[in-house]
Amino acid sequence: MKIIQVNEDISLKRSVDSGTEEQRAIVKDIIGAVKSGGDQALFDFTEKFDRVRLSSLTVTDAEIEEAYKEVPNATVEIIKEAAENIRVFHEKQLRNSWITTEKNGTMLGQKVTPLDSVGVYVPGGTAAYPSSVLMNVVPAQVAGVERIVMVSPPGQDGKLPAGVLVAAKESGVKEIYKVGGAQAIAALAYGTESIKPVDKITGPGNIFVALAKREVFGDVDIDMIAGPSEITVLADETARANEIAADLLSQAEHDARACSVLVTTSRKLAEETASEVEKQLAVLPRKEIAAPAIADYGAIYVAETVDEAIETVNKLAPEHLEVIMENAMEKIGKIRHAGAIFIGRYSSEPVGDYFAGPNHVLPTNGTARFSSPLNVDDFQKKSSIIMYSEQAFNENAAKIAAFARLEGLEAHARSIEARFKK
Amino acid sequence: MKIIQVNEDISLKRSVDSGTEEQRAIVKDIIGAVKSGGDQALFDFTEKFDRVRLSSLTVTDAEIEEAYKEVPNATVEIIKEAAENIRVFHEKQLRNSWITTEKNGTMLGQKVTPLDSVGVYVPGGTAAYPSSVLMNVVPAQVAGVERIVMVSPPGQDGKLPAGVLVAAKESGVKEIYKVGGAQAIAALAYGTESIKPVDKITGPGNIFVALAKREVFGDVDIDMIAGPSEITVLADETARANEIAADLLSQAEHDARACSVLVTTSRKLAEETASEVEKQLAVLPRKEIAAPAIADYGAIYVAETVDEAIETVNKLAPEHLEVIMENAMEKIGKIRHAGAIFIGRYSSEPVGDYFAGPNHVLPTNGTARFSSPLNVDDFQKKSSIIMYSEQAFNENAAKIAAFARLEGLEAHARSIEARFKK
Numbered sequence: 004m005k006i007i008q009v010n011e012d013i014s015l016k017r018s019v020d021s022g023t024e025e026q027r028a029i030v031k032d033i034i035g036a037v038k039s040g041g042d043q044a045l046f047d048f049t050e051k052f053d054r055v056r057l058s059s060l061t062v063t064d065a066e067i068e069e070a071y072k073e074v075p076n077a078t079v080e081i082i083k084e085a086a087e088n089i090r091v092f093h094e095k096q097l098r099n100s101w102i103t104t105e106k107n108g109t110m111l112g113q114k115v116t117p118l119d120s121v122g123v124y125v126p127g128g129t130a131a132y133p134s135s136v137l138m139n140v141v142p143a144q145v146a147g148v149e150r151i152v153m154v155s156p157p158g159q160d161g162k163l164p165a166g167v168l169v170a171a172k173e174s175g176v177k178e179i180y181k182v183g184g185a186q187a188i189a190a191l192a193y194g195t196e197s198i199k200p201v202d203k204i205t206g207p208g209n210i211f212v213a214l215a216k217r218e219v220f221g222d223v224d225i226d227m228i229a230g231p232s233e234i235t236v237l238a239d240e241t242a243r244a245n246e247i248a249a250d251l252l253s254q255a256e257h258d259a260r261a262c263s264v265l266v267t268t269s270r271k272l273a274e275e276t277a278s279e280v281e282k283q284l285a286v287l288p289r290k291e292i293a294a295p296a297i298a299d300y301g302a303i304y305v306a307e308t309v310d311e312a313i314e315t316v317n318k319l320a321p322e323h324l325e326v327i328m329e330n331a332m333e334k335i336g337k338i339r340h341a342g343a344i345f346i347g348r349y350s351s352e353p354v355g356d357y358f359a360g361p362n363h364v365l366p367t368n369g370t371a372r373f374s375s376p377l378n379v380d381d382f383q384k385k386s387s388i389i390m391y392s393e394q395a396f397n398e399n400a401a402k403i404a405a406f407a408r409l410e411g412l413e414a415h416a417r418s419i420e421a422r423f424k425k
Numbered sequence: 426m427k428i429i430q431v432n433e434d435i436s437l438k439r440s441v442d443s444g445t446e447e448q449r450a451i452v453k454d455i456i457g458a459v460k461s462g463g464d465q466a467l468f469d470f471t472e473k474f475d476r477v478r479l480s481s482l483t484v485t486d487a488e489i490e491e492a493y494k495e496v497p498n499a500t501v502e503i504i505k506e507a508a509e510n511i512r513v514f515h516e517k518q519l520r521n522s523w524i525t526t527e528k529n530g531t532m533l534g535q536k537v538t539p540l541d542s543v544g545v546y547v548p549g550g551t552a553a554y555p556s557s558v559l560m561n562v563v564p565a566q567v568a569g570v571e572r573i574v575m576v577s578p579p580g581q582d583g584k585l586p587a588g589v590l591v592a593a594k595e596s597g598v599k600e601i602y603k604v605g606g607a608q609a610i611a612a613l614a615y616g617t618e619s620i621k622p623v624d625k626i627t628g629p630g631n632i633f634v635a636l637a638k639r640e641v642f643g644d645v646d647i648d649m650i651a652g653p654s655e656i657t658v659l660a661d662e663t664a665r666a667n668e669i670a671a672d673l674l675s676q677a678e679h680d681a682r683a684c685s686v687l688v689t690t691s692r693k694l695a696e697e698t699a700s701e702v703e704k705q706l707a708v709l710p711r712k713e714i715a716a717p718a719i720a721d722y723g724a725i726y727v728a729e730t731v732d733e734a735i736e737t738v739n740k741l742a743p744e745h746l747e748v749i750m751e752n753a754m755e756k757i758g759k760i761r762h763a764g765a766i767f768i769g770r771y772s773s774e775p776v777g778d779y780f781a782g783p784n785h786v787l788p789t790n791g792t793a794r795f796s797s798p799l800n801v802d803d804f805q806k807k808s809s810i811i812m813y814s815e816q817a818f819n820e821n822a823a824k825i826a827a828f829a830r831l832e833g834l835e836a837h838a839r840s841i842e843a844r845f846k847k
Binding site for chain 1: 507588762773778797832
């Protein structure tokens with residue numbers, strides 16, 4: 004890995020795939036076909052893209068029972084425990100509706116209401132991640148969403164992966180459909196005979212899924228469009244190079260465009276980590292993915308002071324940040340931009356990816372400057388409540404009417420004066 | 426207005442202007458020109474579109490002082506009082522960062538951090554609304570955003586409207602630039618010599634502004650893309666037709682595509698309101714806007730029961746909802762989808778538009794199903810905090826590594842095992 008002295012112009016080398024014109028056209032066509040063709044279009048696209056002709060999209064109870072037979076009991080227990088940890092953490096985010104009452108009788112507040120329905124996309128094939136099911140479904144359920152729908156492309160055997168079905172069942176999904184790609188997003192947004200439309204779609208997917216989500220956005224809500232994964236490790240001389248190298252590689256194995264960065268105040272640690280990465284990379288099963296990620300997007304920055312190192316992290320605004328320093332917890336006040344902050348050497352990133360409870364759906368590509376991890380708020384909306392009392396109204400009516408006229412909106416003033424005894 | 430018995434297939438007749446291909450191409454060109462040309466491009470576009478050649482974009486202290494001389498003291502006082510009410514309501518939304526501590530030493534939580542910088546777009550010309558300045562700026566300020574920038578297109582005299590400048594000063598804006606249109610959005614997103622880039626852009630604008638916001642989204646955050654304004658009044662026989670008519674017209678005067686709807690359990694009220702609307706419309710200054718809005722998008726729905734009426738409102742998911750019924754406050758539990766809920770006859774919508782404190786930037790076009798009014802959360806982000814203790818790590822390391830291997834991610838398992846004494 005290259006070692007660079009921190010300077011003014013730091014930013015992650017990032018890459019987002021926003022698709023080609025041709026891909027965008029394909030996605031538009033698919034969405035149009037699903038809108039007009041309904042289930043029939045879904046069967047046809049599934050045959051074309053997933054190489055299997057289905058007669059029903061719905062996953063049956065029997066299929067779920069079968070999945071439980073395939074997955075070892077010990078694994079089911081781990082999935083249950085992870086789901087429970089995620090549930091506990093997200094329940095702490097729940098907010099009440101609230102109201103203020105004033106002496107003059109006025110009441111103002113916010114009513115917090117869960118969305119009616121949410122669709123969760125779960126990728127198929129080699130990228131079938133039960134953890135992704137848990138991380139998307141549990142927050143929606145904690146938020147109080149009544150209808151949570153899962154969609155995922157079937158294998159050529161017409162089935163979904165057993166681990167994904169177990170995770171769906173354990174997190175409380177009651178509606179699962181075997182359909183993927185842009186056609187699944189179109190079905191969730193606009194509905195077909197089998198699949199009623201939802202209000203929001205979350206979950207990761209390939210470029211066609213991402214483009215379809217962007218296309219239906221506005222008609223339904225979507226979560227973020229995720230870029231390749233990123234980790235930044237902020238470390239001083241107390242950290243161990245072999246552990247940091249392992250963490251950098253755990254991101255790098257996700258994607259050849261994943262971004263693994265170390266920011267450190269210790270040149271010694273920088274050099275040791277660089278050589279550890281080479282050593283561990285050589286014996287990694289997914290080294291064909293990790294090696295180009297490290298070569299093209301990896302970097303080690305050396306800073307003069309802890310403050311300079313932290314400010315470098317803020318410029319990077321990484322998805323994942325590990326802080327492995329003396330008094331690490333005391334550093335978070337100055338950290339402004341990071342999706343998730345892992346504190347200390349025992350908070351290696353996979354602790355959060357699978358198990359601790361906080362969400363692993365995190366802002367990538369610098370959007371941690373303005374975005375948050377997936378959370379309960381994403382599945383609820385707030386409505387303002389305004390109950391002006393007669394007394395408050397009479398005290399303020401003239402002022403409100405005057406403000407309306409200042410903006411040239413006479414009917415607004417008259418709406419006030421229709422109630423006002425001068 | 427047409428009177429319709431409630432049936433199954435109810436939805437607002439809505440209209441969103443998503444621009445023509447030509448408009449989209451113009452916006453892309455403008456953004457490209459600002460990226461490469463900087464301030465010079467801004468001066469050129471301002472000359473072309475706003476018909477004034479500026480030598481500086483920055484609004485000076487002298488210009489603000491002059492604005493205060495133009496605006497009557499009584500008006501300044503109303504703006505101050507409105508700003509204060511908005512501040513008080515939004516301060517109640519503030520949330521603390523939080524952390525949980527477990528017996529095994531683990532700490533988990535969310536760090537709440539304001540965005541570094543926000544840009545507020547304020548439309549020019551006839552649509553220059555000081556209330557819009559307050560509603561966009563105050564929540565950002567309450568959230569703790571350090572840098573709040575305002576942009577607005579100058580008039581042909583090279584000035585901004587005095588009311589807008591006073592509202593900006595009263596809500597605490599310290600950086601104001603005389604630039605509008607897509608070029609202003611490009612400057613906020615990518616920066617020029619005079620204008621440093623921001624992290625999020627909010628505020629309403631014409632179709633070019635809306636398209637530019639959509640174009641820069643992802644590089645920066647944006648608020649919603651607003652459609653035409655909407656009001657739904659939910660009323661029973663205790664409501665007064667003349668007041669409801671005034672309220673329906675207060676929306677209709679905004680836009681020929683604004684949507685004014687009454688949902689009522691009283692056919693008598695329906696008929697009286699229809700005739701009151703005609704009567705009041707005839708003497709309204711902005712009747713040329715309001716009349717087509719009422720004709721094309723207005724409707725009165727008659728329901729058999731209160732529950733049926735409320736369910737009709739939920740199908741409409743209106744931006745503004747007035748509830749003028751017996752025991753109105755007791756109805757809000759069943760109301761799931763509305764941007765702002767105005768309770769009782771003294772909570773006429775303009776009370777909220779200008780003065781009460783809740784935000785007037787609200788979800789339109791049915792997005793109240795999944796979106797919220799502009800609020801303090803929109804100007805903060807949350808970062809997850811994960812500090813696993815050594816004890817927690819040792820208890821769970823084997824499970825986490827197993828989960829990683831279940832998903833085929835060996836480097837994730839090794840990141841755990843690098844720390845784990847088996």
